[in-house]
Amino acid sequence: MRHHDVVVIGAGSGNMMVDDSFAGLDVAIVEERAFGGTCLNVGCIPSKMLAYTAEVAEVVRGAGPLGVDATLRGMRWTDVRDRVFDRVDADSVEGRAAREDSDFVTVYSGHARFVGPRSLQIELGAESVAVEADQIVIAAGGRPTVPPPVLESCLPFETSDSIMRIDAPPRRLAVLGGGYIAAELAEVFAAAGSDVVIIEQAEQLLGPQDESITGEYTELARHRFELHLGRELTQLEGEAGALRLTLDDGTRLTADTLLVAVGRTPNSDRLDLGAAGISTHDDGRIVVDEYQRTDVEGVFALGDSCAPYQLKHVANREAEVVAHNLRHPDDLIATDLDVVPAAVFTNPQIASVGATEQDCREAGADYVVGTARYADVAYGWAMEDRTGFCKVLAERGSGRLLGAHLMGPQAATLIQPLVLAMTLGIDARTLAKRPYWIHPALTEVVSNALLALDD
Known part of the structure; x- marks a missing residue:
């Protein structure tokens, strides 16, 4: 049986956590598909590259109200697709090659399943190899659910x-x-x-x-x-x-x-977790504590296989936590999931963080709502935007921000000041009044929503 100090199952965020600080260890990465995981190959990156192209097409199609005579003759789909995947596929191949050339990383191109608490059987086509490790990280991601x-x-x-x-x-x-x-x-x-x-x-x-x-x-x-x-x-x-x-x-x-x-299903059901004694939630997610530890000593999990949020930035943060905790068992750090933003790259864009208004009602919170529309700020006039808005929810009296929700151009960027405020404990009035807000920028829709809380 081959022994490693650390085995990582999954080469998405799991691969990203292995940096030069692991150089003194014998590390293995197991990946049966392309390096880069869901995000790089079939998720965040290609979908947003396509979404931006779609946004450009819609800008051309809707240019008339701005006084621009433009005709959208169509999208050259194969050119669009190839632009995306020529870059994505090359990055995935380079990622695998870099690991295979590493002095301290062994790459297993196959499927891993547990046969004991820290023991794996890795299927490599017609062959298999038995592997054990002092520490194992499960970063196996998820897959589309099919009804x-x-x-x-x-x-x-x-x-x-x-x-x-x-x-x-x-x-x-x-x-x-x-x-x-x-x-x-x-x-x-x-x-x-x-x-x-x-x-x-x-x-x-x-x-x-x-x-x-x-x-x-x-x-x-x-x-x-x-x-x-x-x-x-x-x-x-x-x-x-x-x-x-x-x-x-x-x-x-x-x-x-x-x-x-x-929806998506965690890949935890393909790992024979029962053979290791690793617990899962009813929805298949692996049970972890705030330090990303499973209930089996030496086994950690991160990303879509365990997280309540199927978001790449959450998986990356968890990877940072696991990387630290693997190397510093006497100085553990915890994953903080209190303020997690997310965006939807539709037309228009959507971004959110924290509680929704229905969450606040169900919790019996004493809250106030501030709303501002893109159409009421100067840059919104420039864009002729009549549908975008920013909505913020805050605790009455203290002004503590509870949640924020935007729909409109650049929503995924505009929400970041509100994410920072919620993370750092900055109240709504301070955020609205202390910093300068550039005029006439779209950020004014955020500052106006904050000021509307006072009304």
Whole structure:
């Protein structure tokens, strides 16, 4: 049995945690797919590169109100796709090569499963190797969830793992799901020329968002997509390129391509965790403490395999925590998940942090709401933006920020001052009054929302 000081299962954020400070150790990384994990290969990076291209297309399409005569002649899909994946794939290959050339890292290109508390069997094609380690880090990520009606049909379908690499935009794309992955990819393919229909079991899109966001975004989406909300897929029939979908109310839809985007499942169920005695939550996530330790000594976990937030910046922070704790067992640091921002790169962009208004109501919080619209600030006039807004929630009296929600251009950037304030304990009045806010920049929509709390 081969012995290592540290074995990392997964080469996404798990790979990123292994820096030169590990050079004195014998480290192994196990990865059965491409280096870089979900984010680099099939997630954050390619989807946002495509989303930006879609945004550019929409700017051209909507240039008329600004007095610019522009015609969108179309998106050269294969050029767009190749620009994205030529760069992404090269980075993944370089990442693997760098590890394989390392003096202190061994790369196993295969699938690992536990056979004991700190013992693994790694399948390497037709062969396998037994490995044990003093410390193991589980960073195995997750995968798209596929509901039974789709699996049982035995018909072809796409997920976020595959659809961004297709050869041509679908003529008519059916999207199953209404969360952030579904919304972002629907926007991309609509901009590329696809006729998009969305089926979502909730009554609104982007359900976990603040009620103001879900309400306004859903109404905007009605003008761009065919929506079937509050509905579930019960049957998938037809053949490749000519699919027939039946919904629970009897509605029948047709599409040449089906994108399944109903959520993601942790890959923990593929690791035989029971053989190691590692506990999981009911949803499959690995149980960890604030130091990212599992309930088995010497075994840590990070990222989508354990985190309550399936976000790359959370996985990266957890990787930093694990890297420190592996090397400094007498000086452990904890992961702080109190203030975690997130963004949805749709058109318009959406960003959020902290509590929603419905969270505040359910918790019985004594709170106030401040809202400002892009249309009421000078740069919003310049953009002719009539839909964007910023909404902040604060504790009455103290002004402690409880949550913030933006919808509009650059929302993912504009939310950062509010993230900093919530993280550092800066109250709403101080944030609004102490720093200068550039005029006429879009950040004024944030400062105006903060000032509106006083009203």
